[in-house]
Amino acid sequence: LDGLIITESRVGKSSTAQALSKIYGLGSIASLAGSSATPAGLIGGSTKAGSSSQIRPGLIPRNHNRAIIFEELAKAKYTLMPELTDIRSSGMVRINRTSGDLTLPASVRMLFLSNPKTEDEGAIRPILAYPNGIEIVKPLIGAVEDIARFDFIYILGDAPQEIDPLWSPPEGFTEKQLQTRIRWIWSRTCEQVQISPEIQQYIVDKSKKFNEVYSCSVKIFSTETWKKLARMALAVAGYMVSTDITYSNIVVQKRHVDIAALLLQSIYDNQIFKLKEFVNEERKQTSCTLSDIETAREMYVRYPSLVQYLENNNNIAKNTLLTISGLDINVFNEAIKRLAQGSFITMTQFKIFPTPKLLIAVKKAKGGASPGTEV
Numbered sequence: 001l002d003g004l005i006i007t008e009s010r011v012g013k014s015s016t017a018q019a020l021s022k023i024y025g026l027g028s029i030a031s032l033a034g035s036s037a038t039p040a041g042l043i044g045g046s047t048k049a050g051s052s053s054q055i056r057p058g059l060i061p062r063n064h065n066r067a068i069i070f071e072e073l074a075k076a077k078y079t080l081m082p083e084l085t086d087i088r089s090s091g092m093v094r095i096n097r098t099s100g101d102l103t104l105p106a107s108v109r110m111l112f113l114s115n116p117k118t119e120d121e122g123a124i125r126p127i128l129a130y131p132n133g134i135e136i137v138k139p140l141i142g143a144v145e146d147i148a149r150f151d152f153i154y155i156l157g158d159a160p161q162e163i164d165p166l167w168s169p170p171e172g173f174t175e176k177q178l179q180t181r182i183r184w185i186w187s188r189t190c191e192q193v194q195i196s197p198e199i200q201q202y203i204v205d206k207s208k209k210f211n212e213v214y215s216c217s218v219k220i221f222s223t224e225t226w227k228k229l230a231r232m233a234l235a236v237a238g239y240m241v242s243t244d245i246t247y248s249n250i251v252v253q254k255r256h257v258d259i260a261a262l263l264l265q266s267i268y269d270n271q272i273f274k275l276k277e278f279v280n281e282e283r284k285q286t287s288c289t290l291s292d293i294e295t296a297r298e299m300y301v302r303y304p305s306l307v308q309y310l311e312n313n314n315n316i317a318k319n320t321l322l323t324i325s326g327l328d329i330n331v332f333n334e335a336i337k338r339l340a341q342g343s344f345i346t347m348t349q350f351k352i353f354p355t356p357k358l359l360i361a362v363k364k365a366k367g368g369a370s371p372g373t374e375v
């Protein structure tokens with residue numbers, strides 16, 4: 001699985017990662033802060049070997065079939081996600097240098113740990129102050145396609161108020177038992193994973209329901225939801241040691257899919273990430289009712305220059321739109337307010353962006369509207 005966990009600072013991310021690595025005896029921990037990790041160091045590059053250059057693999061291909069925990073993503077000096085895009089999709093590293101080319105397998109489980117990214121002014125906002133999880137994830141990851149590649153993005157909003165350093169957990173598995181289990185899981189081949197046709201169809205049906213509820217411009221759930229759900233269900237089956245009499249195969253069952261689906265839903269549909277609320281607001285900007293068409297017709301009749309410019313342009317400066325509209329500032333502000341309340345436009349401090357709803361509604365309204373006198 002590829003995962004991203006975002007929390008407030010000083011909640012124990014690093015110590016937990018170090019404890020996991022120590023217990024299981026597998027994987028590597030790498031800091032991305034500042035210049036700690038460069039693209040060449042992670043992926044690979046050339047180094048001088050006498051009078052010639054030699055290509056050397058980076059940290060990721062050296063951990064093929066293992067795991068890497070990346071810390072401090074928010075403090076990374078380099079834009080690393082675009083560099084990792086092809087690797088995460090193909091499971092291969094391709095290093096092209098003048099001294100030669102090298103292709104290496106790099107199927108690596110990656111877990112990223114991070115605080116929210118500090119804002120441009122250096123201000124630090126608590127996680128609970130963000131309107132939704134998308135506003136936290138976008139500055140960290142950037143491209144929508146890179147966000148979509150994560151199997152899960154888990155945001156924890158509340159920092160623990162009290163820590164008891166003398167607390168001891170109840171007795172559980174020994175380190176040897178934990179190590180045996182994870183090595184058994186990691187050593188399974190594709191042929192040793194059993195997902196019956198009925199379970200495959202169940203995964204597809206569950207995925208369709210996720211897409212109906214959560215599909216939006218940020219493709220956390222999309223056409224590849226079935227892949228995420230299948231990987232998560234397989235991880236659950238492995239964790240629960242779901243096997244057959246041979247102890248060679250991992251058998252994915254319906255209950256594992258249900259657990260995986262509930263886990264994904266709990267990660268995104270909560271009072272911190274608020275994915276459902278984000279989707280509902282976005283869909284207000286793309287769906288158009290008869291009432292919206294009537295509003296667009298009225299606005300088109302009253303403010304033809306304003307609406308026509310919005311219809312034919314994007315990323316519009318407010319001052320430019322005010323000048324072109326020819327409206328008094330108070331009338332202009334009232335028109336913009338009404339368009340914003342109807343989700344026909346979105347705004348930043350200095351820019352105005354028409355939404356798909358505006359374009360759809362105006363197109364349908366033009367059939368029966370005639371521009372009149374601006375007021």
